[in-house]
Amino acid sequence: MRPPELHRPQPSSPPRRALILFTSHPVKEAQRKQLGGGNVEKTQQIYRAFLGHLLKTITAAQRQTGFDIIVASDEADQGNIEKVFRHFPGAPGYTFLPHAGSRFGEKFEYALDDAFHRGYQQVAIIGNDCLDLTPQLLNDTFCQLVQNDVVLGPAADGGFYLLGLNAFTPALFREMSWCGATVFSQISANIARLKLSLNLLPCLADIDDDRDLKTWLAAPSPDAETLAKHILIVLLALHSFHLYYQPPFLPKTHLSKRLWQKPPPEILPTSPLC
Known part of the structure; x- marks a missing residue:
């Protein structure tokens, strides 16, 4: 008689992870922020320097925690993004996602929804203006998403510099006053109302002017x-x-x-x- 076959548990595969870098064309950045005196050329140069800095951070984190990179921006910004990646030594591959929608919130939600529709199970989204973001914070985000529904990085100006999710939940963004000083408190209230588990990252400053x-x-x-x-x-x-x-x-x-x-x-x- 053959001995009974032992059924050993198979190691589960890691979740599919994506990091969205959410940005916009320098012309719109110049209109929205007071950086570079509102001059398009100056703002473009500054934000490309920011993106190069963030690419260094993202690449270092990607080596430790496997995730794909999605750059969400205006369609007219695709050429600029390509140049930034091309001039970055050892730049990782990425997917460019054109914005959809007319308002900031619509574009933000579309980027997240699109990532989950692509089959990703953990998605984090960051902006282009938090220079103190570290590889460790990005790695911690994906680690915390194993046991939390939401990971949130509060910004010193009342917004947030990072949002990590296990699923796209439209109700999470209900009645949000985007680009204002109450964004963090509003999304925190929605998280509590939906009874989602939350992990908070350290508060960091972003660059608005x-x-x-x-x-x-x-x-x-x-x-x-x-x-x-x-x-x-x-x-x-x-x-x-x-x-x-x-x-x-x-x-x-x-x-x-x-x-x-x-x-x-x-x-x-x-x-x-x-």
Whole structure:
């Protein structure tokens, strides 16, 4: 008689994960935010620098936690996004998703709904303006989605910089005043009303205007020096940024009016961002 066959539990496969980078065309960014003085060219350069910084963060996280990248933006922005990825060393693959809808909330919900319709089981969405986001926070998001319905990263201005979900729930976004100071409190109330389990990430600041950018550049940050150099080069080259502090990585002799009129040639970028 043959011994009874042992039925060993098969290891479950990891969930399909996606990270959505939600952004928009620089023209719309210039209209919506006070960054670069509302000048389209300056805003485009600044936001491409932001995207390059975020790509570094995303790529580092992707090496530890397997997820696909979806970039959701205006259709006219696709060429700019392609250039950012092309100039990023070792850039990962990504899917470009054109926005659908006329309002911010409609575009945001469409991006999430589309990701779940593609078969992803865990989806996180971030904006383009939180420079303190780390690979560890992205990895923690997907880990927490194993046992929580929602992961939320509150922003210092009353919004949120990250949202992680296990399923698309339209009621989660009911009566939301998007792009305002009550977004975090409104979505938190909806989470509680729907009795969804929630994990909160640390509160971080995002960059909405030149003052926010100056504050971020002056604050201690592991990646601040590298990105600060790049952003300052761009802004100084465009004659658009008046500094009220001395960057810690530049010697005092660089603060003369003559030397500030153009960026130090030894740290100029080798290729344009867009």
